[in-house]
Amino acid sequence: MKSKTVVIIGGGISGLTLAWALKSLGINYKILEQKDRPGGVIDSKIKLENTLNIGPQTFLLEPELNKLIKDLDLDNEILFPIDPNGTRAIASPKEQFHRKFSKNLLKTLLNGAFSFTDFILIMKDLLKSSVTIKEKKELKDKSIYELFATRFSKKIVEELISPALVGVWAANTSELSAKCLFPELLLAEANGSSFLKILFKKNKGKKSRIGKSKVAYLKKGLTTLTNKLADNLSKDFIYNCEIISISENEIKYKSVDLENSLAYSKIIFCCPTKSVSNILTKHKSDYTQLIELLNKIKYSPLSVVHCVIPQSDKKVERNGFGVLIPPGHSKALLGVIYSSSIFQSEYSFPDHDLLTLFIGGSVYKEFADVHDEENLNRALSDLKEILKLENDPKVLNIKYWEDGIPLYEVGHFELISKIESLIINSNIILHSNYLDGVSLPHLVRKSLKIANDLKWDLTYK
Numbered sequence: 001m002k003s004k005t006v007v008i009i010g011g012g013i014s015g016l017t018l019a020w021a022l023k024s025l026g027i028n029y030k031i032l033e034q035k036d037r038p039g040g041v042i043d044s045k046i047k048l049e050n051t052l053n054i055g056p057q058t059f060l061l062e063p064e065l066n067k068l069i070k071d072l073d074l075d076n077e078i079l080f081p082i083d084p085n086g087t088r089a090i091a092s093p094k095e096q097f098h099r100k101f102s103k104n105l106l107k108t109l110l111n112g113a114f115s116f117t118d119f120i121l122i123m124k125d126l127l128k129s130s131v132t133i134k135e136k137k138e139l140k141d142k143s144i145y146e147l148f149a150t151r152f153s154k155k156i157v158e159e160l161i162s163p164a165l166v167g168v169w170a171a172n173t174s175e176l177s178a179k180c181l182f183p184e185l186l187l188a189e190a191n192g193s194s195f196l197k198i199l200f201k202k203n204k205g206k207k208s209r210i211g212k213s214k215v216a217y218l219k220k221g222l223t224t225l226t227n228k229l230a231d232n233l234s235k236d237f238i239y240n241c242e243i244i245s246i247s248e249n250e251i252k253y254k255s256v257d258l259e260n261s262l263a264y265s266k267i268i269f270c271c272p273t274k275s276v277s278n279i280l281t282k283h284k285s286d287y288t289q290l291i292e293l294l295n296k297i298k299y300s301p302l303s304v305v306h307c308v309i310p311q312s313d314k315k316v317e318r319n320g321f322g323v324l325i326p327p328g329h330s331k332a333l334l335g336v337i338y339s340s341s342i343f344q345s346e347y348s349f350p351d352h353d354l355l356t357l358f359i360g361g362s363v364y365k366e367f368a369d370v371h372d373e374e375n376l377n378r379a380l381s382d383l384k385e386i387l388k389l390e391n392d393p394k395v396l397n398i399k400y401w402e403d404g405i406p407l408y409e410v411g412h413f414e415l416i417s418k419i420e421s422l423i424i425n426s427n428i429i430l431h432s433n434y435l436d437g438v439s440l441p442h443l444v445r446k447s448l449k450i451a452n453d454l455k456w457d458l459t460y461k
């Protein structure tokens with residue numbers, strides 16, 4: 001009789017950190033991964049002897065992720081971008097200038113771009129109390145655009161909030177859910193409290209949402225972390241894996257033409273919704289309703305392009321983090337990171353600067369349909385226009401992520417609640433970035449929580 005195992009499907013950061021946490025709690029697990037490498041969207045390419053991150057570039061060094069990096073003896077690999085704060089420029093296609101976006105809100109607002117009326121609206125918000133309501137109210141969801149435009153002005157949303165959020169979510173504020181991304185502001189609205197005090201200031205002993213942790217990156221790319229995790233878990237990591245069938249307590253899979261089976265206590269899906277739905281169709285039980293709901297979750301496709309331009313081609317200064325492009329101006333380009341400038345010690349392209357471009361998202365709707373080269377050319381011409389370049393950028397690498405970033409649309413919270421209610425008493429657990437957060441530290445924290453809850457269940461239930 002085989003002993004029961006926790007089966008993790010997917011070896012990205014969610015699956016890897018979950019396995020790491022289960023291992024430290026002494027719980028048996030196996031990771032089944034369909035590819036021949038770990039990491040999922042954390043991936044890198046070597047070009048001209050430089051390691052390029054072709055998925056995520058940086059992360060917030062929150063305590064759990066920091067501890068993980070230390071436990072893996074990778075603390076010497078952590079580096080901090082040069083001047084990561086206050087130096088994101090926002091390209092203003094209408095006005096043709098670059099506005100500095102600072103974590104100091106007052107500095108940002110006083111840089112000449114906003115009107116006196118905007119300033120008054122900000123002051124009115126700051127005069128409100130910073131107390132949030134105590135009892136948990138049923139919050140009605142709305143778009144982030146609506147939330148901020150009601151309190152401030154359309155200009156502030158379109159030229160400050162939207163570009164700032166496009167850098168993370170690759171989506172328009174008119175489609176993103178306030179209930180998922182800023183629940184505390186929905187509460188503040190219901191209570192007549194100040195948004196800005198909650199966002200920027202320490203509120204009743206709690207740390208503010210903005211500026212809490214340091215932005216960091218790893219010297220030789222983020223794959224250093226996922227590769228080291230996978231090395232530590234290698235005995236229980238099965239690559240090139242295809243799931244054949246699942247019954248109530250057994251999962252059959254094939255790896256390199258060999259069929260195998262595992263008796264499992266729980267299956268934890270750490271992969272995109274498309275894969276979860278696909279695998280659930282192979283389950284002996286009927287998961288039709290769950291599959292239908294999972295299929296409602298959309299993802300924003302995204303390309304990450306690395307290119308170099310001559311250092312001398314510099315009509316627009318390229319120091320600081322990069323440029324964010326406000327949605328709604330028919331640009332294929334979402335944002336640019338000045339990689340040579342912020343990751344200075346890491347890249348060496350003599351006489352050239354390395355730029356990392358983010359293209360598409362759900363902002364640029366044609367993206368999913370148009371031929372890759374057309375998108376690329378369009379984004380490169382956006383880049384030339386915004387940075388006033390004389391030379392054509394030289395492209396080093398293009399990576400297209402079909403299921404780039406999950407789209408947390410208005411109503412996402414309710415959709416996820418329904419999904420979770422369908423599996424509450426089953427031996428299935430869902431984990432990954434479409435549930436309640438996409439960032440790397442969030443997923444690490446969630447892995448620890450799932451592992452600890454599981455330990456409790458296996459011990460006391």
Ligand SMILES: Cc1cc2nc3c(=O)[nH]c(=O)nc-3n(C[C@H](O)[C@H](O)[C@H](O)COP(=O)(O)OP(=O)(O)OC[C@H]3O[C@@H](n4cnc5c(N)ncnc54)[C@H](O)[C@@H]3O)c2cc1C
Pocket residue numbers: 009010011012013014015032033034035038039040041042054055056057058059060241242243270271272275279302304401403404405431432433438439440441443
């Ligand atoms: C371009 C880009 C830039 C980003 N930038 C940042 C950033 O700077 N900072 C930050 O914090 N976050 C960033 N994110 C978000 C973050 O990287 C992701 O949310 C996170 O890495 C997702 O991890 P995951 O393990 O949940 O999913 P994934 O990384 O998607 O891993 C899922 C794994 O499941 C496997 N799998 C899929 N189907 C099956 C199957 N049928 N059977 C077995 N295995 C399967 C896949 O091969 C993959 O290995 C970025 C994301 C993208 C795409």
